[in-house]
Amino acid sequence: xxxxxxxxxASVAALPAFAEETREMQAHIHGVSTLEFAVEGQTAxxxxxxxxxxxxxxxxxxxxxEDKAAVASALTQLQDPATVLLLxxxxxxxxxxxxAHLSEDADHHDDHDDHHDEDHAExExExExExxxxxxxxxxxxxxxxxHFTCANxxxxxxxxxxxxxxxxxxxxxxxxxxxxxxxxxxxxxRDEPVISLK
Numbered sequence: 001x002x003x004x005x006x007x008x009x010a011s012v013a014a015l016p017a018f019a020e021e022t023r024e025m026q027a028h029i030h031g032v033s034t035l036e037f038a039v040e041g042q043t044a045x046x047x048x049x050x051x052x053x054x055x056x057x058x059x060x061x062x063x064x065x066e067d068k069a070a071v072a073s074a075l076t077q078l079q080d081p082a083t084v085l086l087l088x089x090x091x092x093x094x095x096x097x098x099x100a101h102l103s104e105d106a107d108h109h110d111d112h113d114d115h116h117d118e119d120h121a122e123x124e125x126e127x128e129x130e131x132x133x134x135x136x137x138x139x140x141x142x143x144x145x146x147x148h149f150t151c152a153n154x155x156x157x158x159x160x161x162x163x164x165x166x167x168x169x170x171x172x173x174x175x176x177x178x179x180x181x182x183x184x185x186x187x188x189x190x191r192d193e194p195v196i197s198l199k
Contacts, residue, residue, distance in 0.1 A: 001070075002029055002066060002184055004064075006122040008147060019103050019165060024135060027048045028141060031081070032051070032054075032172065032173045032174075032175060033048060033049060033050035033051065033054060033164070033171060033174045034048070034049045034153045034174065034175045034176070035047065035048050035049075035084075035085070035160075035175070035176045035177075035189075036177050036179070037160065037161040037176060037178040037198075038178065038179040038180070039151075039157055039179070039180040039181065042089075042150055042152070042154050043148065043149070043151070043154075044087070044093060044148075044149040044150075044151050044154065044157060045146070045148055046081070046084070046085060046145075046146070046147045046149075047146050047147075047149075048078075048143075048146075048164075048174075049142050049143075049144055049145065049164065049179055050142060050143045050144075050145075051141075051142055051143075051169070051172065052071075052102070052141035052143060053099050054168060054170050054171045054172070055074045055143050055170070055171070056070040056071055056169050057070070057145045057170060058070075060141070061141070071102060072079060073129040074101065074143060074168075075100050075101065075143070076089040077167055077168075078100035078143060079100050081095055081098065081100055081145075081147045081149075082163060083163060083164070084147075084162070084163065084167070085160050085161060085162050085163060086160070086162075086163055087149065087151075087157060087160065088156050088157060089154060089156060090156035091151045091152070091153050091154060091155075091156035091157045092151055092152030092153050092156075093149040093150065093152075093154075093157075093181050094147060094149060094150055094151075095148070095149055096146035096150045097146075097147070098145070098146070098147050098148070099144075099145070099147075100143070100144070100145040101109045101140055101142075101143075101144055102142070102143055103107050103136070103141065103142045103143075103144050106181070107193040120172070125184065136159075154181070155181070156170060157165070157180060158182075158197065158199055159170045159195055159196050159197050159199075160176070160178075160187045160189070160195070160196050160198065161194060162174055162194040162196075163192075163194075164189075164196070165190075165191040165194055169175075171191070172190065172191055173188060173189070173190050173191075174188070174189040174190075175193070176188065176196055177191060178198055180193070180198050181199075182198065182199055185198070
């Protein structure tokens, strides 16, 4: 069940009409989050990717107590899908699973794995320290939230309303790709227009 959304959305990305939009949506842009939404049978899934800047005001690794508290607060909020999006009540959807975490990405993440040698433990420790310092400089932290819903009337999933902008004051835009029984598509939700149609 976990991977059905990604296989369906891969078919969307493969379509020429959506190829350019998909590439643009994969770019890391401040003020722009992405959401993938898919419906299959009575199951609906939503995957949010949001730059740290848009949720907590920074993207570096949280070190201070204040920054750590901000990250913890954002993750707590993301545990409740209602802080991100609202599904039509007529669909009768209930949350069945949720996963929210912080992904810390760096440009040279794989370098260390290529230099592993158990006979050089001291050198390895120094390399890890240098790698960590470099990672802090290049990191672009993203918040990821994955929601699974079971819906009594999935045919009523005709729109999504983004409460995301009310929850996170710095968020400006969510680029959405979706797959439903009605078809596939892409849309843009903004602070001024937080409702998108799935028709």
